Amino acid sequence: MFLQFIINGIITGVLYSLSAIGFALVYNTTRIFHIAVAALYVAGAYIFYFAFHTLEFPLWAAGILALLFTAILSILTEISVYRPLYRKKSSLNTAMIASIGIMTILINGIALLFGNETKVLDNSIQQVFTFGEIIVTLPQMGQAIIGIILIAALFAFLGFSNFGLEVRALCNDAALFEISGFNVKTTRLIVFALSGVFLAAGSCLTAYDIGMDPHIGMPVLINAMVAMIIGGTGRIRACIVGGLLLGILQALVVFQFSANWQNAITFLVLLLFLFFKPQGIFGSKKRLV
Amino acid sequence: MEYILHIVIMLNIYILLVLSANLPVGLANLLSICQAAFYGIGAYFSAYFLLQWNLPFVVVALIVMCLTGLCSLVVSFASVKLKGDYFVLATLAFQMIVFTILYNWTEVTRGPYGISGIPSVKLFGIISLSGIYGYFALTTVLSLIVILLFGNLKKSPFGRVLTAIRSDELTVLSIGRNPARFKNYAFFISAAFSGLAGLLYASYISYIDPTSFTLDESIFILTALFIGGIGNIKGPVFGALVVVVLPEILRFVGLPDAMAANLRQIIYGLILVLLMYFKPQGLMGELKIKN
Amino acid sequence: MLLKIKNITLSFAKGKDSFKILNGLNLDVPKGKITALIGGNGAGKTTLFNIISGFQKDFSGEISYCHCGLDPQPPLRLENLRADKISRLGIGRLFQSKGLLPHLTLLDNMKLCSNDTSGEFPFAYLFRNKKLLAIENEKEMKAKNILTQLFGENNKYLGMLNAMGCDFSYGEQRLLSLAGLFMGNYDLLLLDEPTAGVNPVYIENIKDIIRKMVAAGKTVLLIEHNMLFVKDLADIVAYMDDGQIKFTGTPNEIINNQEVKNSYLGIE
Known part of the structure; x- marks a missing residue:
């Protein structure tokens, strides 16, 4: 039983890692508290649903379409809202409130189009795999495998290109970054596109398993932020460790108490980290004054 | 007529909420997303005191305000320890924890079923304030009092220190003021008046359940604040007016109810995004939002 | 002595990367005088100010402050006091590059x-x-x-x-911030680069203001890179390097010191 919970936790953790990466990519580059992530996540799931269910695309094509369109949507938020604000040199809190606005618009737009009720993609009984005592369903297998492939791909991309370094440089000083001959606009666009891809991946994988409604975004966003804080801001690998730890922790809470208290415990952990180790597991202390 | 009175009562309650959010968020620039948590804590404390004890309104109000204010110490502690986004996250965590407790601690809060049959408040201990007219009078008087109280706050020496904290905490420390103390005051007052709003709401509607005090409600209050504008009195009052009256206007236009809720939210979202670009200080505000 | 700083050591980033910003620093600030602190960038001057005014904790060493009114009192230890308390004891501060x-x-x-x-x-x-x-x-x-x-x-x-x-313009803001320090009844003023980024006319004004501060019975400790300014104004100059005070003396002594010439002023 215990092992089963751990495995479930790890698989949930992979999903958290995906959305945490989606949030952290933007946050680490632009320092925008990108709340609209919640809406992009929902949008990804609904594009997937629309392509698979209404247009009757094959599953893989629907998935790719969802990734693509969420990336485009994410780029649109940058072009239409964040970039103009950035040009006006607005404060980050202004961007965050605008982000709340984007989230409200998108989520309620989706609710207008698709309705507020829960949608299910596939309600047939899922095939299961048994390894000794442990049972893993087919969607869970898919979540783990696709999730890991995507994360590996991101690492390969960051490892074989200078992009990771560029992103960190941009975060430190955008003006200096531009003077050094890089293009702030393009780098930000790539970051937003990547963020959209990871959000959509997380949401499609989740939605295929448990369905969706327009309001699933906020809890996911919150878990993603918690995962990012636990790992430590500023690094992508921290998101993965944070996501996995959070997934396992929540599974253990369910195992030990009940699912009702999952959120409360998650946030207690968040508060503990914020107060006692705000730099996260991987971060280091910085000079303050 | 009663319909209009109901709207005015809700408007008065939201004026309390938005004005009290303006104190930490607008003046001291401590972006806290947990106003609804204090609103809820106030409402649940009021439900307990109104159901179990037979106390006059002023006494209940004072008790509820003090208790809710004490709960704010958690948040002000966080505001001292944490900066920027980390503080926002901590308040979000606080909001979620309060909601989870209200929802899951069924022995005390009756969880998702909510608490019903909350009696009306008793003015001066005898006259039970019943009916919509009584509440109209009570909430209007209270919101006017609060507007007067908060109106002077920004110009007062206390407001001066808060505005200084907004700009630069190190400078405030270096001139011998402890920002932590002033943050405590600001959050205490803010939470206490949100608690008062909770009391009015609980006793007026006579039924409360956790879904009125969610994160979405907190975001809604902030939306009202930012639409109206931060830093002065006009702004928050106007913001409350917009968010309370706009849905009613939409209803008159004749949209189906199912669509109206979503459409209204979309309008708020649009207003927020446009305001942040064109007028980041809000429609009537004085101060710009800063980091 | 108004302020006695003894054996201050501070290191950032614990563990194997650790390096000492301040390494056994000693400094005495005499009452009613202008003491100037000079030294290269990263020598730890501002960090020392942060330690005195209570913004930087986690250091070792002693700071004692003779909070002498009319009757002699035992010197107060500042190491464990919060910044606002230190300010209320009569230590004011002008921050580096901050205005009104x-x-x-x-x-x-x-x-x-x-x-x-x-x-x-x-x-x-x-x-x-x-x-x-x-x-x-x-x-x-x-x-x-x-x-x-x-x-x-x-x-x-x-x-x-x-x-x-x-x-207000930046220069005016610096002037007015200095003026603000007269509002509090401070005995010791820590001025962090009062002339940085300020034009020559204002520098004369600042000199004037600092002289008026001393005339009003205040003690001044200032960080400054402008050597002409220091030479004109300071009674005592302390040269800081490698997290320690290497030399203390009158402005002329310091300017003629060979090591200061080589490693700070860059004159052969």
């Missing part, structure tokens, strides 16, 4: 610098409005007096009391 508070008027900036905190409790005006009004008026008078003393009768700042902090 941008969203407050000049008058409010000045009033805020006062050491009288009465009326700052929320809703205090509900209970003792008359008394508070009197105190506010008193503060305003004091601010006007200070501005008149520093910048002469009918200077332009008297007419600009209600202008926002951010409406």
